[in-house]
Amino acid sequence: MTDRPDALAYLSATQLAARVRARELSPVDLVEHYLARIERFDRRLGAFVTVTADAAREAARRAEAEVVRGELRGPLHGVPFAVKDQFDTQGIRTTVGSRILDANVPAEDATVVARLKSAGAILLGKLNLSEFAFGGTVCFPFGQPRNPWHPDHQPGGSSGGSAVATAAALAAFTLGEDTGGSVRGPAAWCGCVGLRPTWGLVSRHGTFSVSWSMDTAGPLTRAVEDSALVLGVIAGYDPKDPLTSRRPLPDYRAAFGGDARGLRIGLILELVDGEGTHAEVRQAVRDAARTLEALGASVEDVSLPTSLVAGAVFMALCDSEGAARHQEWLRHRSADYDQGTRRRLLTASLLPAALYHQAQRARALIRQEILEAFQRYDLLVGPTRPTPAPAIGKEAEPVASAAGAARRFFGARADTTPFSLAGTPAISIPCGFSSAGLPIGLQLAGAPFTEPAIFRVAHAFERATAWHTRHPPL
Amino acid sequence: MARALGLPMTPEDLAEVTHRLNAFVDALAPLGELPSGGPEPVPAPVDPDRAA
Numbered sequence: 001m002t003d004r005p006d007a008l009a010y011l012s013a014t015q016l017a018a019r020v021r022a023r024e025l026s027p028v029d030l031v032e033h034y035l036a037r038i039e040r041f042d043r044r045l046g047a048f049v050t051v052t053a054d055a056a057r058e059a060a061r062r063a064e065a066e067v068v069r070g071e072l073r074g075p076l077h078g079v080p081f082a083v084k085d086q087f088d089t090q091g092i093r094t095t096v097g098s099r100i101l102d103a104n105v106p107a108e109d110a111t112v113v114a115r116l117k118s119a120g121a122i123l124l125g126k127l128n129l130s131e132f133a134f135g136g137t138v139c140f141p142f143g144q145p146r147n148p149w150h151p152d153h154q155p156g157g158s159s160g161g162s163a164v165a166t167a168a169a170l171a172a173f174t175l176g177e178d179t180g181g182s183v184r185g186p187a188a189w190c191g192c193v194g195l196r197p198t199w200g201l202v203s204r205h206g207t208f209s210v211s212w213s214m215d216t217a218g219p220l221t222r223a224v225e226d227s228a229l230v231l232g233v234i235a236g237y238d239p240k241d242p243l244t245s246r247r248p249l250p251d252y253r254a255a256f257g258g259d260a261r262g263l264r265i266g267l268i269l270e271l272v273d274g275e276g277t278h279a280e281v282r283q284a285v286r287d288a289a290r291t292l293e294a295l296g297a298s299v300e301d302v303s304l305p306t307s308l309v310a311g312a313v314f315m316a317l318c319d320s321e322g323a324a325r326h327q328e329w330l331r332h333r334s335a336d337y338d339q340g341t342r343r344r345l346l347t348a349s350l351l352p353a354a355l356y357h358q359a360q361r362a363r364a365l366i367r368q369e370i371l372e373a374f375q376r377y378d379l380l381v382g383p384t385r386p387t388p389a390p391a392i393g394k395e396a397e398p399v400a401s402a403a404g405a406a407r408r409f410f411g412a413r414a415d416t417t418p419f420s421l422a423g424t425p426a427i428s429i430p431c432g433f434s435s436a437g438l439p440i441g442l443q444l445a446g447a448p449f450t451e452p453a454i455f456r457v458a459h460a461f462e463r464a465t466a467w468h469t470r471h472p473p474l
Numbered sequence: 475m476a477r478a479l480g481l482p483m484t485p486e487d488l489a490e491v492t493h494r495l496n497a498f499v500d501a502l503a504p505l506g507e508l509p510s511g512g513p514e515p516v517p518a519p520v521d522p523d524r525a526a
Contacts, residue, residue: 198522199522200521200522200523201522243521243522244522245522245523246523247523309501309502309505312497312498312501312502313502313505315498316498316502327479330481330482331480331481331482334481334482334483339486339487342487343487343490343491343494344494346476346481346483346487346491347491347494347495347498349476349479349481350475350476350479350491350495351495351498355498355499355502355503358502358503358505358506358508359502359505361505361508362502362505362508365508398490399490399493399494400493401493402493402494402496402497402499402500403497403500404493405490405493405494405496405497406497406500406501409494409497410497410501423522448522
């Protein structure tokens with residue numbers, strides 16, 4: 001069975017919202033359209049843990065009646081979405097991808113879910129993820145998520161289901177959570193747009209924590225304009241999360257339509273030319289840099305030496321924070337964990353405190369180096385992932401040495417973790433395909449709260465290229 | 475150490491956890507040579523507005 005062109009499903013959320021507002025498109029028909037696609041394709045893709053069809057239909061009928069009365073809830077009125085099963089949803093099971101929480105039914109929505117609903121969006125269901133939002137799951141309790149571009153390949157983690165559902169148009173947009181690259185990585189491997197906002201810009205209330213000092217919710221979309229639209233809905237101070245910013249929010253779509261003239265962009269040498277960077281990824285990113293130059297930006301190579309240790313530093317800190325939370329379950333429900341998650345958390349439980357503090361010092365230096373670079377450059381760019389999506393099954397291969405562990409666990413995270421450690425925003429956008437037909441992502445990062453500049457350049461790049469117009473051969 | 479902490483571990487877990495721990499030691503131990511006059515190792519930018 002192959003997917004015939006489905007112009008409606010692949011419209012951007014912005015376009016769908018406009019059609020609903022103009023009464024050209026019924027929310028009921030739109031929800032049915034996506035539910036039919038989920039029914040048709042998700043058995044093979046494994047994007048959803050739970051489909052909330054009945055609730056979505058009811059919400060769609062309500063949204064349609066409101067449209068008829070001229071009562072629009074907000075900028076996403078009638079637009080169907082889905083969220084990573086890491087976000088609490090009132091009355092709907094929230095597993096965080098683990099058997100340990102397979103009966104967990106929250107009493108209230110996470111703030112981000114509540115805000116999307118308040119803006120009129122309609123929840124289609126909960127999306128598959130790596131267990132407890134850690135990467136490296138070997139056996140997914142709720143089914144193996146598959147890359148829509150090649151079903152034998154991984155979609156990336158931990159927001160794998162969110163990227164699959166977005167790329168395969170099983171929803172208008174989705175929400176993921178990015179601690180060390182969990183939105184950006186899957187977006188790169190599945191060929192969609194994934195945003196990690198500035199740490200503290202988006203509430204974490206009701207989000208199962210991986211690492212409190214780096215967790216950030218972010219949208220996965222098929223267009224940059226949708227990323228800006230969704231961020232404008234979910235961002236902003238939340239009294240339920242005291243670590244959210246109190247800054248007034250800009251209009252994230254205000255800069256659209258411009259080019260990159262006058263901007264200084266640094267191409268991160270350690271990531272582009274890193275020994276683990278696949279030749280086709282390196283070429284695609286170099287080509288993307290030339291496109292940015294053609295759009296008027298000044299692009300030059302920049303060296304960020306501390307990025308070479310970012311993967312190890314990130315895992316030492318993130319996993320230690322995570323392990324602290326998981327101690328009781330590790331003691332009493334050890335066998336209920338996937339082996340990849342269990343071994344990751346056991347390792348962090350045994351990490352010497354002296355090494356943990358070395359990692360904290362290194363984090364401060366990484367952050368300082370990145371913030372200093374943003375004194376010279378408006379944006380930093382590089383690959384989002386050093387390779388295209390690997391085959392499913394790679395994670396099950398035994399770890400036979402310390403060097404092998406470093407390559408697999410630290411190297412794969414080198415590109416995204418510097419910005420997680422620094423708390424700065426970054427986006428992944430499609431910038432090419434490998435010879436095997438797998439997507440490649442370009443990462444653009446900015447100083448804290450510079451999402452408008454990131455969106456401006458990402459949108460200009462998107463308009464100048466056609467990578468985002470390709471759809472996976474379902 | 476795992477036994478002392480009450481953390482159950484299979485022989486297969488033990489082998490992989492050992493390699494993972496050694497990878498951390500190899501990667502993080504050289505960080506002891508980082509410049510000591512650098513920034514203080516605060517765990518995170520606790521106030522996002524002040525960190526910008």
